[in-house]
Amino acid sequence: MAAVTTLADAVRTKIGASLAATDAELARRYPGEPAERQPVHTVYVPADAFTAGTVREWGDQALAALDAHAPDAAALGAVLGLTGDLATQVHDRVRAKLLREPVEDLRIDFEDGYGRRPDDEEDAAALAAARTLAAMVADGTAPPYAGIRMKCLEAAVRDRGIRTLDLFLTALLDAGPLPEGLVLTLPKVTFPAQAAAMAELCAQFEQAAGLPAGRLRFEIQIETTQAILGPDGTATVPRLIDAAAGRASALHYGTFDYSAACGVGAAHQSMDHPAADHAKAVMQVAAAGTGVRLSDGSTNVLPVGDTVHVHAAWKSHYGLVRRSLARAYYQGWDMHPAHLPTRYAATYAFYREGLDASAARLAAYTAGTGGAVLDEPATARALSGYLLRGLDCGAVDPGEIAERTGLGRAGLDGLAGR
Numbered sequence: 001m002a003a004v005t006t007l008a009d010a011v012r013t014k015i016g017a018s019l020a021a022t023d024a025e026l027a028r029r030y031p032g033e034p035a036e037r038q039p040v041h042t043v044y045v046p047a048d049a050f051t052a053g054t055v056r057e058w059g060d061q062a063l064a065a066l067d068a069h070a071p072d073a074a075a076l077g078a079v080l081g082l083t084g085d086l087a088t089q090v091h092d093r094v095r096a097k098l099l100r101e102p103v104e105d106l107r108i109d110f111e112d113g114y115g116r117r118p119d120d121e122e123d124a125a126a127l128a129a130a131r132t133l134a135a136m137v138a139d140g141t142a143p144p145y146a147g148i149r150m151k152c153l154e155a156a157v158r159d160r161g162i163r164t165l166d167l168f169l170t171a172l173l174d175a176g177p178l179p180e181g182l183v184l185t186l187p188k189v190t191f192p193a194q195a196a197a198m199a200e201l202c203a204q205f206e207q208a209a210g211l212p213a214g215r216l217r218f219e220i221q222i223e224t225t226q227a228i229l230g231p232d233g234t235a236t237v238p239r240l241i242d243a244a245a246g247r248a249s250a251l252h253y254g255t256f257d258y259s260a261a262c263g264v265g266a267a268h269q270s271m272d273h274p275a276a277d278h279a280k281a282v283m284q285v286a287a288a289g290t291g292v293r294l295s296d297g298s299t300n301v302l303p304v305g306d307t308v309h310v311h312a313a314w315k316s317h318y319g320l321v322r323r324s325l326a327r328a329y330y331q332g333w334d335m336h337p338a339h340l341p342t343r344y345a346a347t348y349a350f351y352r353e354g355l356d357a358s359a360a361r362l363a364a365y366t367a368g369t370g371g372a373v374l375d376e377p378a379t380a381r382a383l384s385g386y387l388l389r390g391l392d393c394g395a396v397d398p399g400e401i402a403e404r405t406g407l408g409r410a411g412l413d414g415l416a417g418r
Helices: 009-018 020-029 054-069 073-080 084-100 119-139 158-175 192-209 237-243 255-261 274-287 307-326 337-353 355-367 377-393 398-405 409-416
Strands: 041-046 105-109 145-149 182-186 218-222 248-253 293-295 332-334
Touching: 009 020, 054 073, 054 084, 054 307, 054 337, 073 084, 073 307, 073 337, 084 337, 105 182, 119 145, 119 158, 145 158, 158 192, 182 192, 192 218, 192 237, 218 237, 237 248, 237 274, 248 274, 255 274, 274 293, 307 332, 307 337, 332 337, 337 355, 337 377, 355 377, 355 398, 377 398, 377 409, 398 409
Parallel strands: 041 105, 041 332, 105 145, 145 182, 182 218, 218 248, 248 293
Antiparallel strands: none
16 A cells, blocks of 8 residues: 655655755765875974984883883783783883884974074974975875974964974975875964964965965864863854864863963862863864864873882873773873873774674674664674774784674774764
């Protein structure tokens, strides 16, 4: 028997037409998770300290710290609470990572880590940074992602920041095409007009240099309270993303500037302070679905000195990174080479611990078989996204996932909506 409906076709047509603009707006504002890899951290290096050997030096110093204070899997496991095969897997992968690719994302810093210098000195540093990075890209020694943090667009340093950005990008272009992993960071963004101004700077540079429209994007650092809650009482972060006109690639939380702005005492400024959690929760909701990624901040407790102090600092850093990962902040800042062992240890343990259970749930979902948990498409998206992040950072191998799920990269991408 034919199905009978009541509504005329014209009603559906009318409703569709009335929502066409909404459909377009949803697609524009919420394109979903980007397909490309997200680095697990960002390393900041003052511009005057950046050289072609910086990445390898960080790796060597991190390896030296590991060898001195946790030379084998049992020693590292004892510090971080890892046992058995997991301790061995994590230790071996951390060591291999520090040899192969110690830094995933490098930011050459012209802001707080560099300070105010004479103009000719900063000019020379901007040109040197661009030429050095271009040479590293050419010889294969550059990290996957790298770029600069310019000075902010506040009046006192605005012209200097714009000039440094211009010099750096111009010198990079003189050396060849812009690197695929180029990242620009705009600090201390307070009002949407500053994000809009940065977007305009990028557009003007593209036009003048003959680059494709939209080639330049930038990270927005959330370091002021006004970037979270505006003077009218509304959330500012969505307005910052909107003002960037599709050029915002990430939101980075600035632990110490933001904490200080909230009046948090120096001894209590941390990534896990309630003030930090509030700011990051607002950032997370504002960025969800937009394709704008999130990064947590850093700890200023450095793993240096004797083994007792290093182990205490490692335990703290490991716990903070694990906490961030559980809260869906998959990236953070590392301030010292000796932070790298625990950055990667925390990241690898997080993904390896959940590998079997996540893969089993995803395999059951794709096979349409039942189990103790009834998963929906949204959960399958989360499971595949989790496995993809584990692949991208080196915590798990493609063969391990294929063996457990029967899926390759393309299949995971499809389920993750990438």
